[in-house]
Amino acid sequence: MATPLTMVTFDRDGRPVDDAPDRLAEAMADTRTPVTDVFLLSHGWLNTHTRALTAYEEWVRAMTDYFALRYFETEERRPGFRSLVVGVHWPSAPWQPASASRSVEAEIAAYADVLGEDTVEDLAPLVRRAREGADPERLTPADEDRFVRLDERAGLDLQQVGARPGNDRLDFEPGAIHADYRATRPGPWAALLAPLKVTSFWAMKRRALHIGATGVRTLLETLRQADVSGNVRFHLVGHSFGAIVCCAALQSAARPVHSLTLLQGALSLWSCAAVIPDTRVDGYFRPLVDLGLVTGSVVTTTSDKDRALRWFYRMAATTSRDYRLARPKRLPRYGAVGTYGLAGLDAGVARHLTVERGRLRYGVEGGRVYRADASAVVTGGGFSVQGGHSDLVHPELAGLVWEAAMVP
Incomplete structure (x- = not known):
């Protein structure tokens, strides 16, 4: 990993905020120190620029x-290996942990930035009461109406499984969401705002899709055009909603990449299915498979310690707590890649492996889609809605990314 990390920051419309893409293109075109591999990383939800930078540096x-450990092997397989590492930052934090330094007005404004400026009137009383410690046993009809209006004004639809990220929900029932949160307490924030968190979650999925299909796709093509050799390999690595960013960038790209790694991906497990069982629709990102947009391997990680994905995806279908398909494995219709992997693939393509502590080699092969059960290392801890969702800095996971990148 000879080249230092370069951050590229996008605004909410997918536009770069500085000249970082141009500087990266210059580095790509420099034949004195030719780049052989580009790693493009995208974070997920709730990441400020500082938090994203810290996470990327740790990763x-x-x-x-890991590169140092396998240096000679890498040189043998990729002579002259030299990487360019790009960290994407996009506005993904509709809320932050409660703190005395953040005013009520700032919190309201952060939500309004995601849901729409015309939502302030409904947001204000909810946020203020939550700050005051309100914890009702059930929502009032007036509050339920406020949450429904906020969800509608966010521009989200209920188009069910297979729809574009953000609209792939069955229903939105504020009362059921609030009751479930009070019963399970999956996170530290006020139960009163649980329906608002759910709306923000799905709205942020939509933003991730837009950022990927616009800004990151353009960045990817800019770097490709600067590749004078035409031999540079591109590797996309997305965490959480960053998995949506990467898939959206790739789906609209002109050329394939070599590897795609989805770490605790916050997108539907049916995203790449040819036909979603009990429906007549395919997965939204099925073109990644049909068009051969990954020439090497696809790797996904899963963990049963990831509370964030389990709870938020369960809230996609609140009218039925066991909304499962009539099939032997009884996979849910609404679930995340980071929980179940990518489902609905051809048997000849799908593979399963287990990430164990201390295991650094996996025998990853090209032309395969791997579900890597990382429950042994992606564990997290503490009282957090995320659980193990962001617990990613492990040599075992670094090994997965490297193996995917080194596939012939």
């Missing part, structure tokens, strides 16, 4: 340590 250190 690059883990990758660098």
Whole structure:
């Protein structure tokens, strides 16, 4: 990992905020120190620029340590290996942990930035009461109406499984969401705002899709055009909603990439299915498979310690707590890649492997889609809605990314 990390920041419309893409293109075109591999990383939800930078730096250190361990093997397989590491930052934090330094007005404005400026009137009383410690046993009809209006004004639809990320929900029932949160307490924030968190979650999925299909796709093509050799390999690595960013960028790209790694991906498990069982629709990102947009391997990680994905995806279908398909494995219609992997693939393509502590080699092969059960290392801890969702800095996971990148 000879090249340091370069951050590229996008605004909410997918536009870069500085000249970082141009500087990266110059580095790509420099034949004195030719780049052989580009790693493009995208974070997920609730990441400020500082938090994203810290996460990327930690991840690059883990990758660098692994590179040093397998240096001679890498040189043999990829002579002259030299990487360019790009960290994407996009506005993904509709809320932050409660703190005395953040005013009520700032919190309201953060939600309004995601849901729409015309939502302030409904947001204000809810946020203020939550700050005051309100914890009702059930929502009032007036509050339920407020949450429904907020969801509608966010521009979200209920188009069910297979729809574009953000609209792939069955229903939105504020009362049921609030009751479930009070019963299970999956996170530290006020139960009163649980329906608002759910709306923000799905709205942020939609933003991730837009950022990927516009800004990151353009960045990817800019770097490709700067590749004078035409031999540079591109590797996309997305965490959480960053998995949506990467898939959206790739789906609209002109050329394939070599590897795609989805770490605790916050997108539907049916995203790449040819036909979603009990429906007549395919997965939204099925073209990634049909068009051969990954020439090497696809790797997904799953963990049963990831509370964030389990709870938020369960809230996609609140009218039926066991909304499962009539099939032997009884996979849910609404679930995340980070929980179940990618389902609905051809048997000859899908593979399963287990990430064990201390295991650094996996025998990843090209032309395969792997579900890597990382429950042994992606564990997290503490009282957090995320659980193990962001617990990613492990040599075992670095090994997965490296193996995918090194596939012939």
